[in-house]
Amino acid sequence: MACDRIRTLLPLLADGALRQPRRFFVARHVAGCPDCAARLEELQSVGTMLRTKLPFHRAPPGLAARIGAALPRETPPPVPRRRVPVQAFAGGLVGALAGVALTLLVMPAPRDPVVQGAIDSHVRSLMAEHLMDVATSDQHTVKPWLSARLDVSPPVRDLVDLGFPLLGGRLDYVDGHKGAAVVYRHAKHIINLFAWAAAGRDTGFSETARQGFNVVSWHRDGIAYYAVSDLEADQLAAFARLVSGG
Numbered sequence: 550m551a552c553d554r555i556r557t558l559l560p561l562l563a564d565g566a567l568r569q570p571r572r573f574f575v576a577r578h579v580a581g582c583p584d585c586a587a588r589l590e591e592l593q594s595v596g597t598m599l600r601t602k603l604p605f606h607r608a609p610p611g612l613a614a615r616i617g618a619a620l621p622r623e624t625p626p627p628v629p630r631r632r633v634p635v636q637a638f639a640g641g642l643v644g645a646l647a648g649v650a651l652t653l654l655v656m657p658a659p660r661d662p663v664v665q666g667a668i669d670s671h672v673r674s675l676m677a678e679h680l681m682d683v684a685t686s687d688q689h690t691v692k693p694w695l696s697a698r699l700d701v702s703p704p705v706r707d708l709v710d711l712g713f714p715l716l717g718g719r720l721d722y723v724d725g726h727k728g729a730a731v732v733y734r735h736a737k738h739i740i741n742l743f744a745w746a747a748a749g750r751d752t753g754f755s756e757t758a759r760q761g762f763n764v765v766s767w768h769r770d771g772i773a774y775y776a777v778s779d780l781e782a783d784q785l786a787a788f789a790r791l792v793s794g795g
């Protein structure tokens with residue numbers, strides 16, 4: 550199964566068009582798989598042959614200029630200027646506070662290394678043929694399996710009637726946190742729900758999009774949760790509400 554998945558990505562790797570973190574996982578697989586390595590070599594030699602052996606026709610002189618002249622002229626759109634809040638200059642405590650508030654709004658949210666760790670673990674689980682340690686749709690199997698091996702017992706729900714069948718679970722690490730990964734599916738999309746023991750107060754749901762994945766995180770009853778999938782953001786948010794029971 551891993552090889553099938555890798556094979557679909559090999560042409561991109563051969564073309565140098567595969568981006569991280571996929572490139573890393575594909576290259577690592579190829580390094581340890583003679584079959585895929587041979588396939589990659591084949592693709593690379595075909596690419597070289599196409600570049601070197603195909604006849605090459607030079608464009609007639611003036612063609613580029615004629616094409617350029619035929620294209621409609623484009624004026625670049627004006628660059629929007631960021632408006633400076635008047636309050637920031639208004640002096641006095643109220644003005645200063647308003648300035649601080651606006652600055653906080655304008656500044657991008659700090660990158661959460663745990664979000665990146667959760668995405669890495671999600672990708673790893675899909676690429677490395679290690680999606681599940683315990684593969685079953687029975688929540689009464691997954692939950693005790695996880696709680697026997699971890700210091701947390703994340704809720705494992707049967708959401709099949711709501712369109713999110715349970716596939717199983719495994720142990721995983723996210724950014725150094727040892728925890729549970731409970732695996733669900735929605736249509737063809739895999740959802741990894743990572744959970745580990747974490748001190749702190751309960752929070753609401755926080756949504757992030759990065760590298761083509763959506764991440765919804767929250768904290769409840771001493772457990773940090775990160776749901777990762779290539780599902781649409783609103784569907785993943787709906788999943789998060791369902792799985793957290795509210």
Ligand SMILES: [Zn+2]
Pocket residue numbers: 551552555578582584585
């Ligand atoms: Zn392979």
